[in-house]
Amino acid sequence: MIRKLAFCAILALALVGCDNEEEQILALKNEGKVLQQRVDSLRAELSKTQEVPVKWNIVNDTVRAGDGLFQVLNRMNINASERGKIVLAMQDSVELSSMKVGQVFYAAKDSSGSVQRFRYATNPATVHMLTRVDTNYVYNRVEKPVVRKLSIYEGTLAPGGTLNGTLLKVGIPRRMAGVVGGVLQCKVAFSQAQPGDRFRILLEDTFYQDSIWISGKVVYAEFEGRTVGHHEAFRYDDGDPKSSFNAHYTENGEALIFDGLRYPLDRLHITSPFGSRIHPITGQRKTHHGIDYGSPTGTPIYAVAEGTVTVSGYDEFSGNKIAIRHRDNSESWYMHMSVRGVSVGTHVAARQVIGKVGSTGRSTGPHLHLGFKNEKGAWINPASKTMIAAPKLTGERLARLKQQVAVARSQIEKTLAAPAVKANDSTEVMVRMIKL
Numbered sequence: 001m002i003r004k005l006a007f008c009a010i011l012a013l014a015l016v017g018c019d020n021e022e023e024q025i026l027a028l029k030n031e032g033k034v035l036q037q038r039v040d041s042l043r044a045e046l047s048k049t050q051e052v053p054v055k056w057n058i059v060n061d062t063v064r065a066g067d068g069l070f071q072v073l074n075r076m077n078i079n080a081s082e083r084g085k086i087v088l089a090m091q092d093s094v095e096l097s098s099m100k101v102g103q104v105f106y107a108a109k110d111s112s113g114s115v116q117r118f119r120y121a122t123n124p125a126t127v128h129m130l131t132r133v134d135t136n137y138v139y140n141r142v143e144k145p146v147v148r149k150l151s152i153y154e155g156t157l158a159p160g161g162t163l164n165g166t167l168l169k170v171g172i173p174r175r176m177a178g179v180v181g182g183v184l185q186c187k188v189a190f191s192q193a194q195p196g197d198r199f200r201i202l203l204e205d206t207f208y209q210d211s212i213w214i215s216g217k218v219v220y221a222e223f224e225g226r227t228v229g230h231h232e233a234f235r236y237d238d239g240d241p242k243s244s245f246n247a248h249y250t251e252n253g254e255a256l257i258f259d260g261l262r263y264p265l266d267r268l269h270i271t272s273p274f275g276s277r278i279h280p281i282t283g284q285r286k287t288h289h290g291i292d293y294g295s296p297t298g299t300p301i302y303a304v305a306e307g308t309v310t311v312s313g314y315d316e317f318s319g320n321k322i323a324i325r326h327r328d329n330s331e332s333w334y335m336h337m338s339v340r341g342v343s344v345g346t347h348v349a350a351r352q353v354i355g356k357v358g359s360t361g362r363s364t365g366p367h368l369h370l371g372f373k374n375e376k377g378a379w380i381n382p383a384s385k386t387m388i389a390a391p392k393l394t395g396e397r398l399a400r401l402k403q404q405v406a407v408a409r410s411q412i413e414k415t416l417a418a419p420a421v422k423a424n425d426s427t428e429v430m431v432r433m434i435k436l
């Protein structure tokens with residue numbers, strides 16, 4: 001194409017007559033300039049097409065009910081070796097156990113069918129990208145700008161009404177209404193709540209492009225009743241989304257989780273949840289009798305509750321393992337430890353350090369396997385027991401909470417200055433909203 005254009009330019013020059021030489025030379029020069037521009041732009045386009053291989057084939061697949069990453073990658077016809085590398089590159093940065101039905105995975109394959117790029121959006125504003133570099137994949141996270149909004153809901157209990165029922169009627173998502181009820185019930189005896197008792201909650205919602213809801217959290221919840229008294233709950237953010245201290249507390253740092261166990265680690269990165277699963281690399285189905293938390297070797301492991309050590313030993317599958325029997329005769333199990341810190345018969349307190357994270361036994365990398373046996377000796381899901389980081393925040397964390405309480409109070413004040421509207425027709429609840 002470029003050669004052809006150049007040829008045309010020469011031809012045009014040769015056909016020029018001699019009438020008004022200067023004018024014609026000028027015209028030709030202009031024409032030559034235009035042609036040169038076209039040649040340049042064609043060259044640029046050619047080099048662009050060399051940079052972006054047009055032969056890449058984009059394939060995608062959608063998460064279905066019961067899917068693990070293995071099924072999705074399998075349907076995308078990604079070979080076993082690349083499948084393994086993709087899982088490994090993803091699992092350190094992405095909580096794969098929280099894949100949701102309807103989410104879409106994309107892969108760009110080159111002409112040989114090998115995956116060059118891999119893309120997974122956990123929500124419209126958060127995109128996880130893998131790019132092939134030599135034989136491996138490099139992870140990259142793209143965060144698109146989001147809008148955050150605060151809303152305050154205020155109301156009173158109607159005769160025969162409950163707090164949870166009222167919040168659901170208003171259209172607050174079930175999960176968030178559950179959080180409000182869950183934290184307040186640590187302090188409020190709801191069976192003694194009465195009509196006219198007052199509540200106020202502050203929610204923070206995150207939107208993409210102003211209207212696509214991404215996530216929400218309960219920043220503050222307040223209940224004031226004639227007999228149950230006045231109680232407040234504040235959301236505490238420990239500065240790391242995976243911190244086990246992220247929860248609701250009273251202003252003084254008392255944790256608001258009903259009847260809880262403590263977490264075994266300060267930072268929670270679940271690499272494999274409890275239950276039946278298909279191994280992401282081998283494709284074999286088996287039941288996983290615990291939760292795997294990925295964590296660096298040497299990270300301290302805490303007892304999830306007070307109890308007596310019943311096992312402290314080693315076997316080729318579990319590696320270094322410890323079991324602790326608790327007051328209700330349930331047992332917590334800790335496996336693959338690099339160091340065991342307690343021996344059989346030792347009495348341990350909740351949150352006492354009992355060992356360190358490792359990769360002993362049958363393990364592909366440093367992690368803690370936490371198992372839980374009920375009083376009959378059957379494995380149960382540790383996540384089915386409510387977990388709690390610490391019953392009370394102290395020191396730096398308490399100071400941090402106090403700062404966040406002050407921020408929440410000023411947010412409440414600002415939001416209360418916005419005009420109030422009735423949340424809907426079926427309740428008397430009022431809502432006020434501002435952009436953050």
Ligand SMILES: [Zn+2]
Pocket residue numbers: 272288290291292368369370
């Ligand atoms: Zn495990």
